[in-house]
Amino acid sequence: MHTILICDDEKDIVAALKIYLEAEGYRTLAAYSGAEALETLAREDVQLVLLDVMMPVMDGITAMAKLRETSNVPVILLTAKSEDTDKVLGLNVGADDYVTKPFNPVELLARVRSQLRRYLQLGGGEVKSGVLVCGGLTLDDRTKTVTAEGESVSLTPTEFEILKLLMQHPGEVFSPGALYRRVWNDEPYGAESTVAVHIRHLREKLEIDPAHPRYIKAVWGQGYKLEKRD
Numbered sequence: 001m002h003t004i005l006i007c008d009d010e011k012d013i014v015a016a017l018k019i020y021l022e023a024e025g026y027r028t029l030a031a032y033s034g035a036e037a038l039e040t041l042a043r044e045d046v047q048l049v050l051l052d053v054m055m056p057v058m059d060g061i062t063a064m065a066k067l068r069e070t071s072n073v074p075v076i077l078l079t080a081k082s083e084d085t086d087k088v089l090g091l092n093v094g095a096d097d098y099v100t101k102p103f104n105p106v107e108l109l110a111r112v113r114s115q116l117r118r119y120l121q122l123g124g125g126e127v128k129s130g131v132l133v134c135g136g137l138t139l140d141d142r143t144k145t146v147t148a149e150g151e152s153v154s155l156t157p158t159e160f161e162i163l164k165l166l167m168q169h170p171g172e173v174f175s176p177g178a179l180y181r182r183v184w185n186d187e188p189y190g191a192e193s194t195v196a197v198h199i200r201h202l203r204e205k206l207e208i209d210p211a212h213p214r215y216i217k218a219v220w221g222q223g224y225k226l227e228k229r230d
Helices: 011-023 034-043 060-067 084-092 105-122 157-168 176-184 191-206
Strands: 003-007 027-031 048-052 075-080 097-101 131-134 137-140 145-148 151-153 216-219 223-226
Touching (some): 003 011, 003 034, 034 048, 048 060, 048 105, 060 075, 075 084, 075 105, 084 097, 084 191, 097 105, 105 157, 137 157, 145 191, 157 176, 157 191, 157 223, 176 191, 176 223
Parallel strands (some): 003 027, 003 048, 075 097
Antiparallel strands (some): 131 137, 145 151, 216 223
16 A cells, blocks of 8 residues: 655645545545655655645745655645746756646546656566666666766656656657656646756756756757767
């Protein structure tokens, strides 16, 4: 049974989410501030976090940044329609996805399943393909590890899946929408900014000079590709 932490200062929202998730067989934990969420994560084995952005004591963005110092557990932000800036900021500090309030339960559960599937696969489930190499980049899908120029790199589950897709198709250009469909397994509404943030994170972790990337290239007006390198 997978455990999901729900963090929102509105108790009615937490109660509703508990009903939806527990009906699907998930175990749920509740927190009502970012600080309380971090305390819960320190003592509980959690596979996914639903995290509200606007909360007292410690907001979701601050909690997200602190969480990413020690954990790659997938995080889905809960945001209001007016919080577009916070969505981007949350993705910048390591969130994997977001759902806009008022949320559709079907959409929420689909995103939860997608993130859990990716996280658990990255954690070392069934052995799939072997090792992908591009220049100084090496991705081992068996051990779920990545090295850049011989140095180990820690990627979130979403970053790993984006890199794997690009490395499986070197030289092929993927539009933001195509990347979103393949990695998030969802329709690409608002995909461009979400994908752009994750691409930037990958460059910061993999490239010697992220401002002048050698591997992950942008093709103006079309999308992204992994440059072929021997």
